[in-house]
Amino acid sequence: MKKIFLTTLIAAMIGSQVFASDVTKVSYRVLAAFESQFADASDVNWTVTEEYIKARFIIEGEQVEAFFNASGDVIGTSRKTDLKRLPLNAIQKIRKNYSKYKVTETIEFEFNGERKYFVSVENDTDRKILEVSLYGEVSIFDKRK
Secondary structure: OHHHHHHHHHHHHHHOOOOOOOHHOOOEEEEEEHHHHOOOOOEEEEEEEEOEEEEEEOOOOOEEEEEEEEEEEEEEEEEEEEHHOOOOHHHHHHHHHOOOOOOEEEEEEOOEEEEEEEEEEEOOOOOEEEOOOOOOEEEEEEOOO
């Protein structure tokens, strides 16, 4: 169940369109939780789905996404990052094992107190999302053609 939910969140972050939702559809609990945790946020856009509520915003010059459940609890946060911020051994594995692919996006994701990275790689015929641990372990999270 956790993997399915995490897959849904990752799909929402990588390569999906953002639906700007009316802030009136966001519950008071979620708005209050957002304000208390991200008081300095600006340019906030909301997306409401059946599984989660997502706030996309700017804080300290970076674009961040925060995912909430209906009770106002933060499920996870994400932000774009550079490949060079990953563990060195992960960068080396990606460059070696996916040398025929281009890195198109790198995202840092925090979920349940755990930080992971997701790297989108693609070539003319294939696209993969790689999951990278803080210890440099690299695995295929999702494949798409």
